[in-house]
Amino acid sequence: MGAVGDAWTWLTTGANWQGESGVWHRLAEHLWFSGVCLAVSCLIALPLALWLGHIGRGGSLAVNISNIGRAVPTLAVLVLLTLTPLGRQGGLPTIIALVLFAVPPLLTNAYVGMREVDRSVVEAARGMGMSGGQLFLRVELPLAYPMVMTGLRSATVQVIATATLAAMAGEGGLGRIITAGFNRNDTAQVVAGALVVGALALLAEGLLVVAGRAFDPMRATREH
């Protein structure tokens, strides 16, 4: 328990939280990268996936995008973007690299969720005379909702974890606490940095679970 104890000591030392390389500042940077990235990723992936799911096309596209996404190392994208003129624009390389990383899981989950809606339910809704729009809003979206939220949760956790790589490209975020600890051979600081990232990921996941339940369109009927 020595390493965790030392990390706790590190975390409870007020000086480590203050200043340019303190936890508060790195946490703010991390939240900024992750938040902007997730918002942009949702705006790109969700409308596309829901639409493709609604019209029932592009399944192989969704699967292929997610496979390609897995093959492209985030570190490589991050470093490539840092070397382009975009690299001078503060956190832009990090945000773009993370968006490329977050879009595939969001896209795949939302698409699969839409396609897994029971076909007989869709047929019944059509038989009742629902238009395409009504079918989408009142039947498909509510039924696909849990899967969409699962995708959002896993994307959020992965983005928060992966945003630490920004440190390897010289950008900010909580990864800097880890790399600084690594460079100084300070295990306590590395563990402390990892703990803060882990806590942030768990907190975000918890918030999304609560928000997911609160906004569930079928809250009254779905059993938890």
Next chain:
Amino acid sequence: MSAVVSAAGCLAANDWICGEYVRSRAQELTDATVQHVWITVVSVLIGLAVAFPLALLVRARPRLAGPVLGLTTVLYAIPSLAMFSLLLPLFGLSAALVVTGLVLYSLTILVRNILAGLAAVPQEAREAARGMGYGPGRLLWEVELPLALPAVMAGVRMATVSTVALTTVGALVDYGGLGTLITTGLKSFFKAQVLTASVLCVLLAVAADLLLLALQRLLTPWTRPARTPGARIRGAG
């Protein structure tokens, strides 16, 4: 970087695409690629060697499913940067450190897919084999594993592609294969090196995926959709 200054043409201009770079640093690129490949292969093989007993254990004792799957999921959520940093006191600056981290990451996908594959084996096939006098070991090796192979191979492909990408983070401890070229290229602002290494990394992942797909087809000839005109192959989840 003296080479950048002395060499003429695209190296001096620090172009993104540079044949001169590929020619003059062929040895360096080959070494990095070889390191990348062996780190990936060793990690996935050890990952499989660990994931199989784990999956069999979970299947035999369903009460362990929660803890084992939960633990591998938690491992997956640890940032790679933190994982490699945390293993440093145990392994020092070594390839074993990178391999250990990659093995831990691969377990999530591998254990889940092996379990899913075994669970999808038709009960009738098991009954028939038992009726023919197959013992548990022979049942596993000759009936269950071959039938679970498509799901297992899907997991191996996913784990391999992810591992190729994640190996780059090993650059933190100088055992990142092509990733090391990417990070040193960043430090010296060497565009050709970063782009070439990145492209090679993606090509490596694609090649590994295709190779494993071919292996899967070879091992499971009965799953090939042969001579069924008009039958559509559905993309798996």
